[in-house]
Amino acid sequence: MGVANGKILVVGxxxxxxxxxxxxxxxxxKQHRPQARIDVLAPGxxxxxxxxxxxxxxxxxxxVGHGKLDLKSRYRLGRQLRECGYDQAILLPNSLKSAxxxxxxxxxxxxxxxxxxxxxxxxxxxxxxxxxxxMTVQRFVALGLSDDAALPAPIPQPKLQVDPQCVDxxxxxxxxxxxxxxxxxxCPGAEYGPAKRWPSDYFAQIAxxxxxxxxxxxxxxxxxxxxxxxxxxxAAGTECINLAGCTRLDEAIDLMSLAELVxxxxxxxxxxxxxxxxxxxxxxxxxxxxxxxxxxDHAEVLSLNLDCSPCFKxxxxxxxxxxxxxLTPTIVRDxxxxxxxxxxxx
Numbered sequence: 308m309g310v311a312n313g314k315i316l317v318v319g320x321x322x323x324x325x326x327x328x329x330x331x332x333x334x335x336x337k338q339h340r341p342q343a344r345i346d347v348l349a350p351g352x353x354x355x356x357x358x359x360x361x362x363x364x365x366x367x368x369x370x371v372g373h374g375k376l377d378l379k380s381r382y383r384l385g386r387q388l389r390e391c392g393y394d395q396a397i398l399l400p401n402s403l404k405s406a407x408x409x410x411x412x413x414x415x416x417x418x419x420x421x422x423x424x425x426x427x428x429x430x431x432x433x434x435x436x437x438x439x440x441x442m443t444v445q446r447f448v449a450l451g452l453s454d455d456a457a458l459p460a461p462i463p464q465p466k467l468q469v470d471p472q473c474v475d476x477x478x479x480x481x482x483x484x485x486x487x488x489x490x491x492x493x494c495p496g497a498e499y500g501p502a503k504r505w506p507s508d509y510f511a512q513i514a515x516x517x518x519x520x521x522x523x524x525x526x527x528x529x530x531x532x533x534x535x536x537x538x539x540x541x542a543a544g545t546e547c548i549n550l551a552g553c554t555r556l557d558e559a560i561d562l563m564s565l566a567e568l569v570x571x572x573x574x575x576x577x578x579x580x581x582x583x584x585x586x587x588x589x590x591x592x593x594x595x596x597x598x599x600x601x602x603x604d605h606a607e608v609l610s611l612n613l614d615c616s617p618c619f620k621x622x623x624x625x626x627x628x629x630x631x632x633x634l635t636p637t638i639v640r641d642x643x644x645x646x647x648x649x650x651x652x653x
Contacts, residue, residue, distance in 0.1 A: 313340070313394035316414060318405050319349030319357075321373045322498075323556075323575025324599060325443065326353050327582050329399060330465035331602065332447040333362035338459070339452070346391075348408065355557035359467040376404055385411020395431075397450050403428070418450055443599050464602045465582035469564040477558035481550075485565065486523040492563055492580070493524065494571035495539060496532030496551070502593035502623050503572050505631050507535050511542035512636040513570060513643075518546050525550055525566070527559055527576055568646070570639065577601055586646045588639055592631040593618050605649065607642035609634060 315336065320326055326349065333345055344364045347357055351368035358366070370384055371377040385408045394416060396409035401422030409417045410428045418431035426432065433454055440446045448462055478485055495510050497503035514524045524543065526536045528551035536551035554562065560579060563569065569580035570588045580587045581601035589601050591610040595617040600608055610616070616630045623630075 314344045314392055315346070316367075316388070316391075316393045316396045316409060316412070317345060317347045318396060318398045318400060318409065319347045319353060320399050321350055323353075323356070324578035325399070326356050327465050327467075327575070327578040328444045328599070328602065329447050330360050330362065330467075330582070331444050331463050332397070332399075332451045333360060334463035334465075335448050335459055336451045337362045338463070346393075352556060355555070355560060356467070358557075359469065359560060360465075361468060371404075378407070381407045382411050384408055385413075388412035388414075398422075398429070399447055399450070420446070420450075441597060444602060462602075464604075465578070466584065467560060467579070467582045469561055469583070473557065474561045474564060477554070477561045480558070481553060483548075488521055488523050489567035490523045490525055490565055491517045492566035492569040492571075492585075493526045493539065494528065494569065494574060494576035494580070495526065495535045496528040496576070497572040497574045498529075498531070499574075499594075499621055502618070502620050502628065502630075503574070504535070504592070505572055505590045505634065507538040508542060509634075509636045509639070510539045510570070513639060514539060514543035514547050516640070517568075518544060522567075524548065525562065527551065527554070527563065568643065570643075573599065581606060588642045588646070590631065590634060590639070592616065592628070592634075593620050593623070595619070605646065607646055609638060609642055 319329055336343055336345060345362055346365045346367055347363055348367045349369055354366050357363045370380045389412050393414045396414040396417045398405050398419035401420055403423040403425055406425045406428035416431050417429045419429050420433050420435045440449055444462060445458055448458055493510050517524055524547045526539055526549050528536050530552035532551045536549050540547040540549045564583050566585055569585045571577035571580060573591050573594045577589050581603040587601055587606040589606050589608045596608050596610050611630055611634055613630050615625060
């Protein structure tokens with residue numbers, strides 16, 4: 308694996324789910340190189356995730372917005388990073404832009420897949436065998452190993468650490484008390500688009516079921532998810548607590564750690580629930596359960612596997628959304644029952 312321990316700069320992804328899956332890479336590095344220092348260069352909003360990953364020493368905020376070139380800012384940060392003495396850079400994005408800062412920093416070994424023709428910017432270029440590395444997490448982990456090394460079996464699963472004091476702080480800021488009843492967390496958003504979103508009325512039906520059973524229901528999401536969260540809460544009843552747009556990412560992590568069960572679209576919050584070791588029902592429409600599945604042992608991953616899916620489209624190209632509309636609440640109830648009947652591993 309090159310340098311026995313050393314200092315590693317990982318250029319991280321810009322999506323919540325991908326950053327959570329990147330923890331499997333960090334864990335793999337530490338298994339092989341226990342004394343390695345791992346710093347992660349990523350958008351500043353990822354800091355709450357990285358702070359809950361014990362393998363990461365420090366996070367460095369990317370000074371450039373997603374998709375922007377801004378050569379001057381990239382060069383300035385690269386020059387600053389020369390003083391850090393990194394032995395290796397591992398690039399998780401495949402873009403040419405992501406390779407510039409490690410090159411400007413003169414990091415001696417720069418590892419990544421070829422991506423956008425990055426010859427010269429990378430000097431440890433890996434071929435991407437999509438048949439062998441069919442999952443995103445496999446591709447991330449492979450970059451932390453030598454080119455001819457076998458993937459670990461099993462690949463370590465992400466596991467975020469939560470401080471109970473942070474949980475209390477999040478509850479306090481939102482003027483909430485820790486419920487005595489079990490909590491159902493609903494995650495109805497999906498940043499990618501409508502073709503990944505289970506119908507709001509279906510979420511509301513499951514919420515009503517659990518409220519009748521004496522559960523507490525919390526709806527999670529960003530400010531963009533408020534309309535669908537409002538629709539769920541309106542349909543489910545006033546006892547349903549709408550947290551969409553009310554929590555920072557760190558607070559969403561801490562509050563979700565209290566949940567007994569999570570029902571989520573294929574989204575960053577789905578991967579968050581998996582990394583918190585929650586019972587999870589994961590709902591897949593236009594995306595591929597084999598490419599970015601939740602990385603935990605006790606998830607029910609639901610997909611109808613229609614002939615037209617996965618299409619990877621933001622909106623249904625056929626206009627019927629059967630992949631999610633036909634994924635009925637009854638199917639989800641059956642999945643919940645299977646989770647309840649099995650042991651929850653810790």
